Amino acid sequence: MGRPAKYSKEQILDAAAILTARGGPTAATVVAIAEALGAPSGSIYHLFPSRDLIVATLWIRTVRRFQSGYLDALAHPDVRTARDRAVLHVLRWSAQNPDDARVLTLHSRVELLEAWPVELGAELETLNDAVESAIVEHVRLSRGATTADAVSATYFALVGIPYSAVRFAMSAGEPLDGWLEAAVLRASAAVFDDPILTTSQKDTP
Amino acid sequence: MGRPAKYSKEQILDAAAILTARGGPTAATVVAIAEALGAPSGSIYHLFPSRDLIVATLWIRTVRRFQSGYLDALAHPDVRTARDRAVLHVLRWSAQNPDDARVLTLHSRVELLEAWPVELGAELETLNDAVESAIVEHVRLSRGATTADAVSATYFALVGIPYSAVRFAMSAGEPLDGWLEAAVLRASAAVFDDPILTTSQKDTP
DNA sequence: CGTGTTATAGAGAGATGTCTCTATTATTGG
DNA sequence: CCAATAATAGAGACATCTCTCTATAACACG
Secondary structure (H helix, E strand, O other): OOOOOOOOHHHHHHHHHHHHHHHOOOOOOHHHHHHHHOOOHHHHHHHOOOHHHHHHHHHHHHHHHHHHHHHHHHOOOOHHHHHHHHHHHHHHHHHHOHHHHHHHHOOOHHHHOOOOOHHHHHHHHHOOHHHHHHHHHHHHHHHOOOOHHHHHHHHHHHHHHHHHHHHHHHHHOOOOOOHHHHHHHHHHHHHOOOHHHOOOOOOOO | OOOOOOOOHHHHHHHHHHHHHHHOOOOOOHHHHHHHHOOOHHHHHHHOOOHHHHHHHHHHHHHHHHHHHHHHHHOOOOHHHHHHHHHHHHHHHHHHOHHHHHHHHOOOHHHHOOOOOHHHHHHHHHOOHHHHHHHHHHHHHHHOOOOHHHHHHHHHHHHHHHHHHHHHHHHHOOOOOOHHHHHHHHHHHHHOOOHHHOOOOOOOO
8 A cells, every 4th residue: 555665764774874883973964864875865754754863763773783682691690601791792793793883882872962852762761771780680690789889880891891892993993803802801800800899799710 | 463362272172172072073163162252153263274173183182181191101110000000090181181081082083073184184193103102112111022912902901991981980970980990900900911911021910 | 643463253155954845656455 | 447545756945054254453563
């Protein structure tokens, strides 16, 4: 019923991802996306009501794509294995999805879009909930109890540090494996060598 | 000789820094800078020939400001002390200069400006030379000889990791001291616990 | 006190981006 | 084959940004 769609939302998001990854936060203009698809700009607005919504949807899609494997990795019952797998997932997922990784790392959410669409407010609010819960759960498993500092430090070790390696590799042109993988694993693990993080249950090798 | 200047280049760069730090790479428009100074946009062009040159000059100024203390820290004769001081300088300088730090971390140089002014080409080329030399020298002091991987890893440990903490703190609203300082020091130091980095001269605690 | 000099003031030209609105095209079901 | 439907096509209104150009203001020096 009706004319078949020539362009899809996914196509638009794909084009927006590539443009953003390679040209910065402002590169994904509606005109540029339309050109990438060989469409006039009006056709884009048939699928997305605004540019902001394209960018916001791209952000959500990218975060979700990253999170699925990350949560699996962190769910491993052995605490140490979970840590290593989570860290490695950041590196390997980024290596396999360089454009998505660029969207996530080169550009922080705040600078990607100053005014986030209200329609997606709720979704954006809860976007990180799954990872946050998983981190809290991980801290509980490691220590028996949680504190705000322990959760923050764990977040830093299991997300912040591996992402710094992704940024580093992307700007330096280094491959995301070899010595860098090993270095990130050591750096991340070292964060846990702290009395504050290991009071109730000692993590011994 | 002539009317006294009401606005200075420094004032313009200060306004651009604040705008960029708080509103992202595109926030420092000439109009916005002019408004911040209470001047019409034409007056800005009397001091800077183009917006690109404002942003590029701001970048150089910010990097230089950061580097001066960093190089001092890294110049300490004791290798271990040099490392710790360098790492701490990143954290403390960022805490004391939050807007400058935001310019440096929230936005990578590439996304700040796609086309860098040719006039500053040479300056931008050599901007990191001093730090790179210092890192190479540090590696030589630690190991007796240098390899590309060792230099990269050192760069990651002494710049990448501390900056990831700055980003982390800025987006999470954590203070840049306390447990985070300690965690970063451990994470950074752990990168050096590697045979590749310690072949000729062992770094033992 | 006037002249030369240097800076600011402010309007506006031209480019680019977002978004709207109408016309047109392709398909499906009767 | 003929509606009904749902999509694309494309022009253009409106906003904003960069940069230019001319007029005007303030100060130094003789």
